[in-house]
Amino acid sequence: MRSVDAPYVDRDDGGPAKGSPRELVLAIGRAARRQFPTIAAVTAVVVVLGLTYLATAPARYTATATMVIDTRKVQLFQQQSVLGDITVDAGTVETQVEILKSENISLSVIKDQRLTEDPEFTGAGGDPIGTILGVVTDALQGFSNSPASEFEKMRRALARFEAGRTVKRLGLTYVMEIKYRALNPDKAAAIANAIVDAYVVDQLEAKYQATRRASIWLQDRIRELRTQASAAEKAVIDYKEKNNIVDTGGRLISEQQLAEVNSQLIMARASTAEAKARLDRINDILKDPVPNESVADALKNETIIKLRGQYVDFAAREATWSEKYGRNHLAALNLRNQMEQIRQSISAELHRIRQAYQSDYDIARAREESIKNSLASVVSENQLTNQAQIQLRELESNAQTYRSMYDNFLQRYMEAVQQQSFPITEARLISPATRPLRKSDPKPLVILAISGAAGLILGIGAAYAREMGDNVLRTSSQIEQILQVNCLAVLPYLKSGGGSKIQGRAAASDSAGPGDASATVGESSLSHVVDQPFSRFSEAIRAIKVAADLDGTVKTNKVIGVTSTVPGEGKTTVASNFAALIAHAGARVLLIDADLRNPSLSRALAPNAGHGLIDVIAGRSSLKSALVIDQRTALAFLPSGVTTRLPHTNEVLASASMKKAIDKFRSEYDYIVIDFPPVAPVVDVRATTGLVDSYVYVVEWGKTRIDLIDHSLTGARAVYDRILGVVLNKADAGILGRYEYHQGEAYYDKHYGRYGYAESQR
Incomplete structure (x- = not known):
């Protein structure tokens, strides 16, 4: 015997294979036929409810306003915003949509339009469901003997307001569509425009508050940076005084001295070399008894040149006399004596020049040594100065950084002060809401379609529940399959x-x-x-x-x-x-x-x-x-x-x-x-x-x-x-036909009527 927990699947002998798609479709069709009254009844009830709603629900009107977030910045001043330029991307637009839906904007519109005094927002709401809920709420408040507070009225108006408002982005554009649905067309248009106005005012106020807070923060930061910059500059000056660092025209004095002493040393070395060259040359000349013409010309000494001329003249005459009268001739001897005297005079003059050259050379050497000593002293001082400049550069860098930051923040503060007086917003209204000419809902066809679909779904759900909970036997196939x-x-x-x-008790008979x-x-x-x-x-x-x-x-x-x-x-x-x-x-x-x-x-x-x-x-x-x-x-x-x-x-x-x-x-x-x-x-x-x-x-x-x-x-x-x-x-033959067609009353009337079965039953 089969367990009752096994799933029941309707089947007909000679039908499609069990578990096939066709069998599934047929099983669904048979289930729909069995539960048709339930589906029809539930659908009819829901449709009647929809018709009742159409008959009792008031007309509502929807007004539409469109707003755009303009990506082109309107700059009143050619300067960067103190808050920075915001890139308008998809995320930013979606954020603005959520801001439009925010409670802050809604409460602003409610206060501006005085909606807490409007029965549509604080009363029943105009529709049957709202009326019923309002009556129930009033009854409960009546039992509690406490009238609604202003906060409760505001929250109730807020809930009604948000129920009638719709905000969405149009495609991938920067345009946002604001719709509002109300019982009065003029009220719907006014509220839709008020939402955009409240958003623009909220954006302006937000930017003003942000700019004001930024200005206050910048002002405090400027005072701090001014103090830090002054302290850093004073530290540079004190350090220069402490380390004797003096600069002129952007260069340290020690560097200028080093360059000058180095130049002097180069010149002294050149003078020493020149003096030594002259001394060496005079020493070479002294090796000859009589300098030649080139030496005399090189020395550019008039005395030597004159004596050289006399010596040459006497030598020529002595050669003439010696050739004519012999070398021992008195005249030749006198000439040679005079030549010797001239040679001694030239030598004496050369020694005197040598002494002068020696003195110049000694002076040049002494001067060179003095300049070397000065250069060593300057180099030593410059090395100390260079070591001190490492920390000096760090102090100067800090001072320059603080000064730059101070100047930058001061400029930003001035910009913030200007923008605080001239706030701007990227949003603007491009299509204001106008009075709608036709009602937006209730829509009869939509309500009927929804009612029919909802009724059908609920009917199918109820039929499915009945089918699954139908733990009884109704068909011969169930008996064969389950039992x-x-x-x-x-x-x-x-x-x-x-x-x-007759429910199983027979009527009494004659016996x-x-x-x-x-x-x-x-x-x-x-x-x-x-x-x-x-x-x-x-x-x-x-x-x-x-x-x-x-x-x-x-x-x-x-x-x-x-x-x-x-x-x-x-x-x-x-x-x-x-x-x-x-x-x-x-x-x-x-x-x-x-x-x-x-x-x-x-x-x-x-x-x-x-x-x-x-x-x-x-x-x-x-x-x-x-x-x-x-x-x-x-x-x-x-x-x-x-x-x-x-x-x-x-x-x-x-x-x-x-x-x-x-x-x-x-x-x-x-x-x-x-x-x-x-x-x-x-x-x-x-x-x-x-x-x-x-x-x-x-x-x-x-x-x-x-x-x-x-x-x-x-x-x-x-x-x-x-x-x-x-x-x-x-x-029940009438109901049985929905479970097994061949067992139904219509089937018997059609196929067995000729045999008198149907007529005999009547």
Whole structure:
């Protein structure tokens, strides 16, 4: 037996493969057909609510204003903004949209337009839902005896204001669209424009406050930088004084002295070299007794030149005289003496010049040494100055930095002061809101479409919930799939003469008195197959007979028990009509009421019977005296014979006497139909498995829970193994058509009308 937790999937034999897309579509279609009234009812209710809203909701008007954030900066002064230029990108535009939606802008408009005094914003709001909420709120406030405060009015107006406002960016542009929806068209336009004005004023105020705060901060920073710059400059001056650092024209004096002394040293070295060259030259000249002409000319000494001329003249004359008169001639000797005197004079003059050159050389050397010493002193001082300049440059750099920062902040402060007087904003209104000519909502087509769609969705949801929570059996395919047994028939409700539905209790019939062996079963639900042989109910009972006969070809199937899960499912009606149908066909049939605890069949067919099954089993009465015979069908009925409750009915049904009686009945009758008690409340049926060939299990259509059936049959496994099939009883033919089309009333009227079935039902 299949567990009830297994999912139920509707199927039709010969249909598409299980789990295929087509099967899924068909299953959804069948579910929609089954739950169509629920879907239609929910949809209709929601549509009616939508129509009610259209009839009661006031007209609203929407005014639209457009604003742009201009990327071209309007600079009143050719200077950079003290707050810096803001790049207008997508994020900036979205930020401005959120600012337009901010509570600050909304409260500003509410105060400016005095909306807290407008009933549309502090009252019911004009629509039915708002009216109901307003009445409820007023009632609650009335109970609390405290009037709404100004804060509560403001918050209520703010909520209504934000509900009617819409702000969005148009595409990827810098344009923003501001819409406002109100009951009055002029009010809608005024509020839309007021939102833009409040935004512009808020931006101007924000920039003014930011600039003012920046000015105050800059002013404090300027004072601090001025003090720092002065301190840094004073530190430079003090350091120069401490380290004797003096500069003229951007150069240190020590550097100038070093350059001058270096130049002097170069000149002194040149003078020394020149003096030494002259001294060396004069020394070379002194090696010759008489200098030649080139030397005399080089010395540029007039005395030497004159003496050289005399010496040359005397030498020429001495050569002449010596050649003419001989070398020992007195004149030649006198000339040579004069030449010697001239040579001595020249030598004396050269020595005098040498002494002068020596003196110049000594002076040049002394001067060079003095300049060297001065240069060494200047270099030493300059090295000390250079070492001190390392820290001096750091101090000068700090002083210059502080001075630059001070000048920059001072300039920014002046700009901030100017911008504080002339604030600007990038936003401007490009299309002011005008009075709308047509209402924006409610829109009938939109409301109806939404109502229809919402109703359909809710209807489908309710249908799905009903479908998932429908833990009952309604179709033959469910029985075959869940219970794993055949569905023998689907029996419709039986209607009494007055048209009421019989719920399993048969109407009382005429029967014989005590000891009477024959009775006539009157027209009732227990003999419907005899009274209405061509009805749909009778045809379904015939299907049970056919199933029993077919099963009888495989095994003995003479004793057939009829039971159900709980009382009231119509098992007694099924058992009575099943037995009457077979008997009406001419077979020998015995109908036994074995429901010893609740013998409803005995009360209906033989209310005055004095003997019954209990008496026959106990041997107190014969079968013939206990039977009640139907005069129309010759159906033999054996009542229970119980007038008081028996505590151990299961023991009676499982007794050897009961088995012996049934065995005897088998030889005397073609069919034995036994009406047993239900399975769930009592255990009697479980004790009869040794008596019965097969069971017909009756389930009330759309009422008996599947889990209860599963639990009952699981506990009575022997009964389940002998079940011939299940009968769905008390089915509503009109509703059944939504679950199984071939079981519907329209299907029977169409296809079986020619046989008189539909007409006989009417």
